[in-house]
Amino acid sequence: MDNTNFSLCVYCGSKPGIDPAFAQAAAQVGRWIGEHGGQLVYGGGCNGLMGTVAQATLDAGGRVIGIIPKALVEKEWANHNCTELIVVDTMHERKRLMAEHSDAFLAMPGGIGTFEEFFEVWTWRQLGYHDKPVGLLNIAGYYDGLMRFLNNSVEQQFMGDWQMDLMQMDDDAARLLPALIQAAGLAPEDRLDAV
Template identity: 45%
Template sequence: MRRIAVYCGSSTGRSDIYEQESTKLGKALAERGIELIYGGGAVGMMGVTANASLSAGGKVTGIMPRMLQEREIAHPMLTDLIVVDSMHERKSRMADMADGFLILPGGAGTMEEFFEVFTWAQLGIHKKPIGILNADNYYEPLLTMFDHMIREGFLHESYLSMLTIGRDSGRLIDMMEQYDPPTMQRYVND
């Protein structure tokens, strides 16, 4: 993989572990020569990940809607900042540029971005790896929800093989690089 889109929070959360894991991820991407594609912000988990990658000599591209850039929250030190007209264009550009997606702890926006690329994988729109960094067990409730969706017949169990889940960012990237997309099948009532 040459580029990974990272979706994460615009705050750092309550646990120091989230910030520590963001730092580890940024460094791991730079050390592997993988470009970080992200929302372009200087704050929260976004800023921490970008700073760590830049500090380790990595390439970092931010994609930010004009309305957010005008609020002066764009990271000033990026390798490249692409300014777009809307949030929809931001997500589309990030998805097009990325060879894979990695989800860190975050809020509603992070979840929305994750579910979009996960849904696209289920529909066969892309065959790129999707990693979830389960820092400090942040995503355990989501994993429990997936089990509930499967039990209730709203998610086919095989779709979970489209996700790579781990607690160590370096190992997670390694697993994502070995991702072999499942053969698409047609499931009734999914």
């Protein structure tokens, strides 16, 4: 199968987190990308969920593009097993290239870097800078508190329902992944069954 049917950008933690469900989900996401002829675009790290999703994609026959700032390469955090490792000067350049190389975006559990990347691409979609699908994978209730906060922002009229509608959230990767790729208009439904 062609390995470039779609490019999915995945934002996730450089640590594994305490719940084994996080790493299991990262492996599932990577496996799904590879088995469905996709390409992973991610931050180029070798640790935590980042390393897990990248290795699972490679093991399943997918391509992996890692984009990492030089400062992190020098700390030996770069994943040199990537199909293509792009080293950039700044975080801004990293995020711009990740967005340009991707057809859709998925945020998994992670820390402030993951939050910032997720909110940025969601904001860019709201502003019309892109019209690519944005998804939030809520593994083991990790983002339950965030969703309560966001719904409160809507209730307080700092956000509208239309903004919430620009983002898809699910706790099941097998549902969310095909939904994102289909929303990008890149593959017929029958080629994107759950793994």
